[in-house]
Amino acid sequence: MKVFKFGGASVKDPAAVRNVSGILSLYEGEKLVIVVSAMGKTTNKLEEVVKASQNRDRKMFMALVDDLYAFHMHIMGELFQEKHYAVYNKVEEIFEKLKERFSEPFPDNFSFEYDQIVSLGELLSSHIVAAFLFEQGHSAAWVDARKLIRTNHQYQEGNVDWKKTEELMNERLLPEFQKVDIQVTQGFIGHTDEGFTTTLGREGSDYTAGIFAYCTNAESVTIWKDVPGMLNADPKWFDNTIKLDSISFKEAIELSYYGASVIHPKTIKPLQNKGIPLYVKSFIDPHADGTAIQSSMENDHLVPSFIFKMDQVLFSFTTRDFSFIVEENLSDIFDRLANVNAKINLMQNSALNFSILLDRSKVDPLKIVELFNDTYEVRYNEGLELVTIRHYDQATIDRVTENKDILLQQKSRQTARLVMKDKG
Ligand code: ASP
Numbered sequence: 546m547k548v549f550k551f552g553g554a555s556v557k558d559p560a561a562v563r564n565v566s567g568i569l570s571l572y573e574g575e576k577l578v579i580v581v582s583a584m585g586k587t588t589n590k591l592e593e594v595v596k597a598s599q600n601r602d603r604k605m606f607m608a609l610v611d612d613l614y615a616f617h618m619h620i621m622g623e624l625f626q627e628k629h630y631a632v633y634n635k636v637e638e639i640f641e642k643l644k645e646r647f648s649e650p651f652p653d654n655f656s657f658e659y660d661q662i663v664s665l666g667e668l669l670s671s672h673i674v675a676a677f678l679f680e681q682g683h684s685a686a687w688v689d690a691r692k693l694i695r696t697n698h699q700y701q702e703g704n705v706d707w708k709k710t711e712e713l714m715n716e717r718l719l720p721e722f723q724k725v726d727i728q729v730t731q732g733f734i735g736h737t738d739e740g741f742t743t744t745l746g747r748e749g750s751d752y753t754a755g756i757f758a759y760c761t762n763a764e765s766v767t768i769w770k771d772v773p774g775m776l777n778a779d780p781k782w783f784d785n786t787i788k789l790d791s792i793s794f795k796e797a798i799e800l801s802y803y804g805a806s807v808i809h810p811k812t813i814k815p816l817q818n819k820g821i822p823l824y825v826k827s828f829i830d831p832h833a834d835g836t837a838i839q840s841s842m843e844n845d846h847l848v849p850s851f852i853f854k855m856d857q858v859l860f861s862f863t864t865r866d867f868s869f870i871v872e873e874n875l876s877d878i879f880d881r882l883a884n885v886n887a888k889i890n891l892m893q894n895s896a897l898n899f900s901i902l903l904d905r906s907k908v909d910p911l912k913i914v915e916l917f918n919d920t921y922e923v924r925y926n927e928g929l930e931l932v933t934i935r936h937y938d939q940a941t942i943d944r945v946t947e948n949k950d951i952l953l954q955q956k957s958r959q960t961a962r963l964v965m966k967d968k969g
Pocket of ligand 1 (some may be wrong): 552553582583588608666732733746747751
């Protein structure tokens, strides 16, 4: 059995849903779990619905719900000839449930209510996709991820109970393959032991695909995207990007750690643990090879990868009493930074200095100065960029540092990191 994941962009309109059906025709007769995200930008819209409900703004709530209703009805109108299909009842029912939530007072637990509302995007999308596949003659059925993925009560960021989930999948999912080839389910959602819906965190559908694969010992996972595979850099910052044909799980985790928006490490871990390969393929060109992420590290060094983080601020802390920066100061500095939720992109220290690099969009430099003012003298430098090069050589460093001043650099055997500023 294989697990396929189709994200929001791959089901964003009627043509996209038709394309999914076309792709599945290439896998005729295979057993497949299809994990789908909410259609297009539905999740963002549902987040606004939650806000409107919390603010008790009925007008806004209804306007947003009406928009979402029209969006889904339009897709269904194009996909289905007949309006009496059972899927229309399902969709109506989901919208009724959504509207009813406004008549109840907004609960104290925001995250709980968030999950009950935002999860509806995946329910809508999976019902529509399953019905369309069935109508197109695929041997397909809808399956409820809320009856399969068990989590704890951490709403908005549910932690998976792997043992229970495995049990549920063995009991409820796998036997169904005796009747159908394709089971269509929802990404991003799970349930608690009392049956309340939970979500797994934004962008959680890739993770869902990993959970299904791990718990069923699937043959592989394929994530269908609007790119040819994983590229060695973000085309936004880099010309002549190269597709990575094959990299290891370890390399994929390293790349995402440094900020490449590839696959979330949460998705990779369960697959790595069981050696289940992950393919990233293009839904526009389904015959093309894409990228394979698997155990072998053989090809990791073949293509250097570049990860850019723009708009960085470099802070440097010096003790006021001219004492060395040692373990005690470091733990004090980390404590204070953790308290303001600062995420460090890079750090370096010398005898009297400790430097950290943070995203400018997430911090107010003056607040950081204030936070440390009592013990440290803090200086900062804005408008910087951080480039990380995996499998670097001198030519790749020269390429990214052209017309730049380098403020700081770190090199290990595989990785070079450069903090730079435009030459001015
Ligand atoms: N629909 C969810 C989101 O947009 C989950 C996903 O698509 O991965 O975050």
